[in-house]
Amino acid sequence: MNKQASISGLILAGGRGSRMGHVDKGLQPFRGKTMVAHVLERLAPQVSSVAINANQNLATYAELGVPVWPDDLAGFAGPLAGLETGMRRCQTTYLLTAPCDSPFVPADLAARLLAALEEQDADLAFAATREPGQRTQPHPVFCLVKANLLPILSSYLLDGGRRMDGWYKDLKAVEVLFEDADAFRNINTLDELRNLDTGAAPRLRDVTSCLSAYDPDALPVRDAQRIIREFVQPVRAVEQVALRAALGRVLARDIVSPIDVPAHDNSAMDGYALRGADIPLDGVARLAVIGTVYAGRPTELVPGPGECVRIMTGGVMPAGCDSVVPQELLLEDGEHEVVLKAGTIRAGDNRRFAGEDLKAGSPALRAGKIVRPADLGLIASLGIAEVPVQRRLRVAFFSTGDELRSIGQALDEGSVYDSNRYTIYGMLQRLGCDIIDMGIVRDDPAALEEALRSACENADAIVTSGGVSVGAADYTKQIMARLGDVTFWKIGMRPGRPLAFGRINSNGRSAFLFGLPGNPVAVMVSFYFFAREALLRMMGAEAPLPLLRARSQGAIRKKPGRTEYQRGILTHGDDGAPQVRITGSQGSGILRSMSEANCMVVLHDEQGSVAAGEMVDVLMFEGLI
Template identity: 65%
Template sequence: MNTVPGVANKLQDITASMSDYNPNALTVQQAQDIMRAYIQPVCGIEKLTIRQALGRVLATDITSPINVPAHNNSAMDGYALRGEDLADGQELKLKVTATVLAGAEFTGTVGRGECVRIMTGALMPAACDTVVPQEFTTKISDDKIRISAGSLRAGDNRRLKGEDLAMGTIALHKGKILTPADLGLLASLGIPEVSVQRRLRVAIFSTGDELRSLGETLESGCVYDSNRYTLYGMLMRMGCEVLDMGVVQDNPDALEAAMRSACENADAIITSGGVSVGDADHTRQLMDKLGEVAFWSIAMRPGRPMAFGKIASAGKSAYLFGLPGNPVAVMVSFYFFARQALQQMSGAEITPLPIFSVKSNADIRKRPGRTEYQRGILSVRADGELGVSITGSQGSGILRSMSEANCMIILHDDQGNIAAGEKLSVLPFAGLI
């Protein structure tokens, strides 16, 4: 695939460079690769206090202004001594000359055969390079201790200046999604605020004359729209700003108005419905009119139909993700396609989904030639290993199965039937859903 990193490549140029590109028979990997080559990060930086920065994407590298720790210090409560006093295979008796507390500096000297009582984090006295934990010592008198032979080596239990982080080195890299531990690290460096990428603005709407929003009357043949609420939850988990545009009718004028409004007010648009074979032709015509959009039939189940590209209106543009209308297919398509693309747009480091290999608790039917995503329940087997079972019926409209599941079973395109006890790829939902 011939693309230039950091340069906006045309979608048609990307697909034209693929010798095996077939929009009607695309593999999951091919679709992911095209998105990765096409997506460009959104610009926009703001400065926040570290209390406000949790979950945000770091916009610049953070260079440590200090050494961490700032001085050689004790890694535990015990006694600081000179390593040269240690003799292999011999018991050692030392005189205790002082006590050093954390936050205080000992300015005296420690001679041969002497030591000081020291607390965790306290500065190491000059000439001392070793700490013996107090549980490895025996008190002989108020000012003398004994250390058993072979219980210590020179340099043990001492933290060196700059050991965790040396001054001038990168503490956190650009693109890092800040965690609670990162906030603590920033505070330990004396850094009160950081530059972060602005939040992505994502517009969502569903299409379909049969859809009703919550609070509306449910006429015969109609259903409540659940997809916007699912998408809202997944996007909020990613830290996006969500513009919910409701349900859009299946007519060209309403759809164009929604597309233009979304494009002019958001960085990305995620729609559900209107991309399957047999859907109204005006959907495709409109997307083509507003920009460059590819309509794909991906070799996967659920979530086969998808539209992807970019549209423009009033001088602004937005990436478009046209997801299928079935509730489970929406979630599958989001996690395996839109999620990584949105991470890339936000300037975040791309974090692969945490996929594990787990034994199947039962036989699973599968035909080669497509990737299948089945809802599963992870549990501990009688043999102590993790096992996984499907939730039951795997219809793409059964949203309850996603609520009951705690993982997604991934059956790769080259796999056939799975026998009980065979290893499967599994994506836990913890932290995702």
Template identity: 70%
Template structure:
């Protein structure tokens, strides 16, 4: 694996005291590699797991040309031979789904066919039954499924080849059905079942350890002494990590003590693939936090040109022959969530071997003026809704301080203000990142 310092040394404009968001993400992506370890699981147990290898289809889907409609199958030559713009065909029988084909209609004949039934030999077109009129041969009267039934329909009601699903149209034998790196969803499980595949190879689950630091933090259920607060960061981290379907190691709150911090980092490193901490990496924090992190491995400390979430530590730590990636996040609750979503989430996906595109941005109008200085990326918490004219617009939730966790709870999107962007006037277009699918 490439070392952090070797990656950084290749950057001519690297400045850890004012690092752009895009450059921080590039550095992380260059350092992070997928974990090893593959296991074979039943498809019922494969939901939300990462596929470790391509799944190649062992058969054609569908296995035969078949009907996409309930109707009548016939040879399209009858359309060209139609007299007076109308086609009349004698029905010789019925083809049902799941039955072996046996009917072979001649010119001027058709087969009543059900959806999914194999197309009879010589037939290439299906006319839906609602476009036909059934008549008793020789009488012109409407009839049921009587012997000698004929069907009549307008020649322009269907085109040659309509309503026929071709063999291998959905998936051809020998072609990849699903690619490695895919996070398997319910439809994928159905697809695998349709191919007769009972088990698939998936990457092992990622193990992530996390803890909060600070003497002022208390866990839920403990009394609050003067100057103390309940630790919310572990609960937001727990929720965000659960959405990634990783194995979690919650190590609680670690007090501001060098020995305790080193013991926690070593234990986390020896039992997890990634370690996430909150607090202890800001300017003015205890120097031993950074010192211990640096002593345990290849770690750098950044002041990222963003708001909220400026301080961050990143690198790789080692203990007793084990290695783990380290993400040292700031202590403020909103800053923890913002840095997780814009740095850690993508890195963990990469470690999982998951091929997942970044969340898309939606361009909408701003319902209000937003102040911003060029030179940093801002993630304002916003509420996206329809305006009075029916168009999408976004407004900020109010107070945007990095300690105001309520702003994340009330919001349904990030308003993403780019690094070089300045202030926004009411009515200007802005980009938003929806929380749906993210949080």
């Protein structure tokens, strides 16, 4: 059996947060998301399922998409009460716990605890660390325990025990030593949280240390994406803009409805408003029509027994009426009288309640959403004229290489026109960035350093093309490394193997750097699958690439061990189902095939060759390119 499938995860968030000023620690913002979201992101890949133990703000925790369980034991009895609650609901052999205030959970926590538990035939394994020159520090809230030990724990709690490791005396517990003490750091005060959030940005080595078997020369795509996602930070600057100017921008705060929508109980269609008590149980009912209610016009009509009111869609429901019968369902529809047959409608039908769409004080749109046309209409319907949005991200970009020429220049022998800058421009424009085009930078150390420094001092992020492959000049890597925290990867993918990533600094300013390959198709693939999500994260938005499934029209050769992105053309078969075929030659310099394609076929790291008729993942270009 898959060992991961034998483990359930539980995040302990059931405390009062007294040392943090009685706030809910797990929901405090930290590096662009809540602390509990960081723990969930790191714990989920290690286990079969995750739940959260919390005793307050249950609905907010539930928005993370996992079960939320309050303590079965009353009175905020501590983490052991949460552990008991989790063990009582655990459907697997083991339960793994981690606290909500430790956002640096190691990526190999489950694997190492399970290995030690099985090797020593123990009941429970817990983490420990040792700083140089100090005694071993146990971390019992990071533990893996057999779920069938619930009776022992319950008995300990019933006797008044509360210490997390106090019940170990009846168990065989094994201590597992981890080298990285920072990975088990828990954040207890708001000052500590603020210092970690703004005063000490993560280092690449801190992020990569959480990956098992990290190798920059053979890095899987998903690991590179994870490192980038955890390293980049949102730009914290907000602008207030007129509603129409908010299109395509990222909401900086929730849009809270100031009114009920709809404001009154109203009719969902044209028809007749009546009292539910007048709907016949059998036979027919004749109802006198006493007037008409139009949308937007208040009425003082109050139908009595045996009476109704003609009403238009959106008309405010008259006092005493709770149902609307559509006019086309009536047996007779006269000017002064209508006839309703039994069973046509039920009491309450076709009535919209005040606040049914939105209650006053409830969020209409969440922070981080990219505003689309429908959102403009929704905000306008609330009477809101200005919207808080994230400042536009400033991105500088340039190409490197002596062989490159700008449009309008003559081509010398061996030179080519610079297409990458135009491709990058288009992709950045689609993201809604403020763009700084720095042109072509020659293969000269001084010119490259000057360009990087200028870009860093004027932009939030820098995108370069060329100069990061194995054959690139050594000074490129030396300069990038000298200016900041930059790493150079060989990623298990095709096209687009080389990639530089990190943060550089100049004169008190910093910018994230994305060094893309020089081949035209590789530039686009690398941008979409690495830079795009990171730039959106810097904008405060979450917009993962939407993959759909399609049937491959032909066989595709591939070896497991790397991710391949092949240009394709998606159509619909005779059965209406989506089908895709490869555009032909897939060389990384063949930009024409990218222009002809309408999608990218994504063949994941573990996949082998694809037979005709098999289903594959496809990324549509529409909306991206």
